[in-house]
Amino acid sequence: MNSPSGPRVPIVVMASGAGSLLAAILERGAAPSSPFEVVAVVVDRSCAAEQIGRDAGIPVVSCKLADHPDREAWDRRLLAEVSGFAPQWVVTAGFMKILGPAFLAAYSGRVVNSHPALLPAFPGVHGVADALAYGVKVTGTTVHLVDGGVDTGPILAQGTVPVLPDDTVESLHERIKSTERDLLPDVVEAVVTRGVVTDGRKAHIP
Numbered sequence: 001m002n003s004p005s006g007p008r009v010p011i012v013v014m015a016s017g018a019g020s021l022l023a024a025i026l027e028r029g030a031a032p033s034s035p036f037e038v039v040a041v042v043v044d045r046s047c048a049a050e051q052i053g054r055d056a057g058i059p060v061v062s063c064k065l066a067d068h069p070d071r072e073a074w075d076r077r078l079l080a081e082v083s084g085f086a087p088q089w090v091v092t093a094g095f096m097k098i099l100g101p102a103f104l105a106a107y108s109g110r111v112v113n114s115h116p117a118l119l120p121a122f123p124g125v126h127g128v129a130d131a132l133a134y135g136v137k138v139t140g141t142t143v144h145l146v147d148g149g150v151d152t153g154p155i156l157a158q159g160t161v162p163v164l165p166d167d168t169v170e171s172l173h174e175r176i177k178s179t180e181r182d183l184l185p186d187v188v189e190a191v192v193t194r195g196v197v198t199d200g201r202k203a204h205i206p
């Protein structure tokens, strides 16, 4: 049992952008009662998330695809870097690269992603823009386990967000991120404490 008095579960957070989800996870992990500890931040590009990790006094590792001969080499390097921190869970929080087979073989069932749409609708890199262009009136966020597909893994939790008549991609995305900053740390706390039970496509946190 991981409790305030017990050892904290080590997690690695991966990010590519502004890092506001990373900041929310770091804040939650810094609470005295947190069941988890962020032991490293991994980025795939130069981004604001790097500085957020450094400001928190946490090791930040940059693993850029362009610095590797091919995708397989990058995937293996990513695995080596992350494994060096021996995390029990990995959280992709705005990480904009597809994780490959080597990485997922090692961390199968232990990678949690936050996506800015209600999956299975609007997967991929442009989830917010695609939902807005489609004309949906409600969208949201999905926290799911990562598998070999793109945003296809078993769903752990979802939160809904209204689409307002004057929304732009930016205004809608910011409203979704506000929900993500609560939901993702909630799910991380839950999975590190209670684990996940999967049955085919279905997953629940007991």
Ligand SMILES: Nc1nc2c(c(=O)[nH]1)N[C@@H](CN(C=O)c1ccc(C(=O)N[C@@H](CCC(=O)O)C(=O)O)cc1)CN2
Pocket: 092, 095, 096, 097, 098, 099, 100, 113, 114, 115, 116, 123, 124, 125, 146, 147, 148, 149, 150, 151, 152, 153
């Ligand atoms: N194997 C998986 N890897 C990742 C998943 C996943 O479900 N399976 N989710 C992502 C996050 N994500 C959306 O939530 C996502 C990120 C990136 C892409 C994508 O197509 N990336 C391109 C590059 C785009 C870029 O560099 O800007 C790529 O990897 O070639 C789709 C969905 C975390 N990883």
Ligand SMILES: NCC(=O)N[C@@H]1O[C@H](COP(=O)([O-])[O-])[C@@H](O)[C@H]1O
Pocket: 016, 017, 018, 019, 020, 021, 022, 093, 094, 095, 096, 114, 115, 116, 124, 125, 126, 127, 176, 177, 180
């Ligand atoms: N498909 C992956 C994807 O779109 N991820 C999204 O990037 C944003 C990161 O925000 P942040 O950089 O402020 O944390 C979040 O909305 C996250 O769901």
